[in-house]
Amino acid sequence: MDVMQRIQAQVDSSPIVLYMKGTPQFPQCGFSATASQTLASTGVEFAYVNIFEDQEVMQNLPAFQDWPTFPQIYMNGQLVGGGDIIVEMSQMGSLKAAMEDATTKFNDK
Amino acid sequence: MSDMQQHLTEQLQLALSPSHLEVINESSNHSGPATESHFKLIVVSDYFNDLALITRHRFINNLFKEELSHIHALAMHTYTSHEWQLKNGAPDSPKCSGGSQS
Numbered sequence: 445m446d447v448m449q450r451i452q453a454q455v456d457s458s459p460i461v462l463y464m465k466g467t468p469q470f471p472q473c474g475f476s477a478t479a480s481q482t483l484a485s486t487g488v489e490f491a492y493v494n495i496f497e498d499q500e501v502m503q504n505l506p507a508f509q510d511w512p513t514f515p516q517i518y519m520n521g522q523l524v525g526g527g528d529i530i531v532e533m534s535q536m537g538s539l540k541a542a543m544e545d546a547t548t549k550f551n552d553k
Numbered sequence: 554m555s556d557m558q559q560h561l562t563e564q565l566q567l568a569l570s571p572s573h574l575e576v577i578n579e580s581s582n583h584s585g586p587a588t589e590s591h592f593k594l595i596v597v598s599d600y601f602n603d604l605a606l607i608t609r610h611r612f613i614n615n616l617f618k619e620e621l622s623h624i625h626a627l628a629m630h631t632y633t634s635h636e637w638q639l640k641n642g643a644p645d646s647p648k649c650s651g652g653s654q655s
Contacts, residue, residue: 474583474647475626512614512621525607528629531644532606 447504454501455518458491459550460543463505464515467494479515479527482534488543519546557589557624561617565596568616572634573597583625583649593628593646597637606631 445453455461460483466472468480483490495502495514506512509523517524519542524530533539554562555578562576575595583591594613601609609631614621621627628646 474649475628478647510611512618513627523607525610529606529610532630535644 447500448508451501451505451508452521454493455521459520459546460488460490461518462490462492462515463495463501463518464492465494465496468492472496473514475527476515479517479530482527482530482539483517483543485534486540486543488540488547490543519543520549555589557620558592561592561594561620564616565594565613568612569596569598569600571596571598573637579626579628579646582646587625589623590625591628591646591649592624592626593630595630595632597632597634599634601631601633602635 462480462483464471464473464476464480466476468484471477471480480492493501495505502514505514505516509516511523511526513526515527517526517530524533524542530539533542558576558578562574565571565574565576573595574597575593577593577595578589579591579593580588596613604612610629613627613629613631617627626646626649630644632640
């Protein structure tokens, strides 16, 4: 499996996948910390990938859905955006519903 | 104003004719010796009307494709004038905990 197929399999394996630097418990970048805290604040479960543990994914993820920076958040295989977008969605009150919706669709598949 | 800050400001003015624009150099909040590594943009433009957040961010990412290979972080807050009126300000960027590079 090449790296793009591997990333595809990761984003398809859970309704919500966060690619971050470090882990939610030990984030290694302020933006990744904010993204994981913001997702966690909804109470909806999400999966994460620590890009520092997979150099190949880290190098190729920007090309996967044409997004140059980390963190990146996927819902049902589609890029939702980076950390700033998650924070804006949370402030607008749409994040929890988007995550719940992604989870419902995933479970119905 | 630093060279990069000036450059980002000029490019955004040309591309989006913003009614409100802030290009903030946040590099001093972060670890490491670089003085032009972290920036935050607040862009209010009616070009964003009817565009999803991801589309707005992609537009700016593409505008600064080359620059993003040099700078570590570009936080973005994009609003239409209507959204900006409702909002009164953009969120703070997080502090970097250091030890990492892009």
